[in-house]
Amino acid sequence: MNVSTSIKNQRGQYTILKDLSRDHHCLVRREVDDAFLIASLFDLGAKPETRYLAAIMGREWGPEMVNNLLNHENLISVAGGMVDFEVSSDVEGRCFLLWDCCDAGSLDNMLQHPPVAPTDTGFLPESLCWHVLLSVLRALCWLHEGQRVDWSFDQTGNSDPFSGSGRSDAEEDEMKVRYTTTSYYTERIPWIPIQHGSISPANIHFQYPRRSETYGPCKLGNLEHCVVGHDISNDEPDLVALGRVLWRMMTGGHERLWNRCTYTHSWFRLDGCSDCGSASGPSGEEPNDYTRGLKLVVLTLLNSATFGTTTEECMVKALRAYSAWRKDSPDGQLYSDINDR
Known part of the structure; x- marks a missing residue:
């Protein structure tokens, strides 16, 4: 042709x-x-x-x-x-x-000009952190694994789970977030893992809301640094880079990570790790304005290369924590997403 x-x-x-x-x-x-x-x-x-x-x-x-x-x-x-x-x-x-056309600007713009006044223990709103986290993770599930993840937050109280979710009705009732994963690779066109290679606030863009949702679509751009057919566990992993972006959204500052540490640390451990001997850790005050679930998901991302956590595993953990935030926090109950039903 x-x-x-x-x-x-x-x-x-x-x-x-x-x-x-x-x-x-x-x-x-x-x-x-x-x-x-x-x-x-x-x-x-x-x-x-x-x-x-x-x-x-x-x-x-x-x-x-x-x-x-x-x-x-x-x-x-x-x-x-x-x-x-x-x-x-x-x-x-x-x-x-x-x-x-992402006409509502980039995350980099929001970090330089926050939409609400930051506090000593929180920088950008938790709702925006969840929106960016789930949107970029969803894009990375596609790039890394050829998996299209769809979910909705059930506000009706119905207990019918998405078909093919692989969980019991009781587990679905507990989650409230129903999700399904569809593979788009075939024997004719096998999926080759793609490392984005440049996850940063400047490459995360927004469109204006389409209806009554809190935020418009969030899209990952700048694919010029992608590496196709690459072992996504090497070099600068996308998941770790996303964790760094979320940390910056929560604190307003650049993080300092433990070097090759095999232990999971608390956010406020600023004096290094006596278990592995590392002398540095995240800088700044603990981001107390955010729920424990969000902080644990970000910590999972930051440690994903050390523990070999996959993109899909991070997605599942994030959806569970997101469900708890939507159900239990006042901000989560007011939040409106395009996937709500």
């Missing part, structure tokens, strides 16, 4: 609203639902990486593989395939990829 056959002329389906960077990026509105998208110039032959993508797209399985990979609610995803636009009188017939 020639690459050009996968480029569709879609004039009339999109309206270009604003040129963002000399015809290389544009703000676009999709006519069918008035959604805002970012159009990024895609020149198949200009750079080595686009030539590699052109080679992949030329394979029989190429378009399906690329579309599946970059199609997740918590990743900044390809939203419209490749589109042939007439951008200006000087640029005609150029190919663009359409991406999600």
Whole structure:
């Protein structure tokens, strides 16, 4: 298949609203639902990486593989395939990829300009911490394991669990959060683990709420540092990096971690570890404004490389703690999520 056959002329389906960077990026509105998208110039032959993508797209399985990979609610995803636009009188017939538009800024912006006044024992709201934690973990379940995790918080009191959850009715009643995991790898297209490699506040983005939920969709971006087919337990693990992001959200400061320590520490142990001999630990005051469940999940992330904790195991632990927060805390009871039913 020639690459050009996968480029569709879609004039009339999109309206270009604003040129963002000399015809290389544009703000676009999709006519069918008035959604805002970012159009990024895609020149198949200009750079080595686009030539590699052109080679992949030329394979029989190429378009399906690329579309599946970059199609997740918590990743900044390809939203419209490749589109042939007439951008200006000087640029005609150029190919663009359409991406999600995260118009509510990044987590880095929130850390620099907190939406509420921080306290000595808490920086950003716990509800925002949960939103970022579950959203990024969900994206990492997809990248690491090819698992799409869906959940809802049952506010009705019904006891019917999601099919295929593998837990008893009593366990489901205790959790209140029903979730299901679906694998998208097959023998024809096996899933290859993908390490994001750059989990940081600058790469965690937000969209505005769609309905009455507290926060809009949270999406992980900047995939340029991804390593495909990599042993995700090596180098700088994504889970540890996410733990560092959450620690910073809770304290406002950068953490100092124990070096290769095999012991689980309490948050407020600032004088090092007598068991392993490490002399450093998390800095700052203990974040007492947050529930014990959230702090334990963040501690699990920070220790995940040492104990070999998988992404799915972190996801399950996070959902259980999230359920307790939603049921038992005043803030959790007021919180509204897009997954609520």
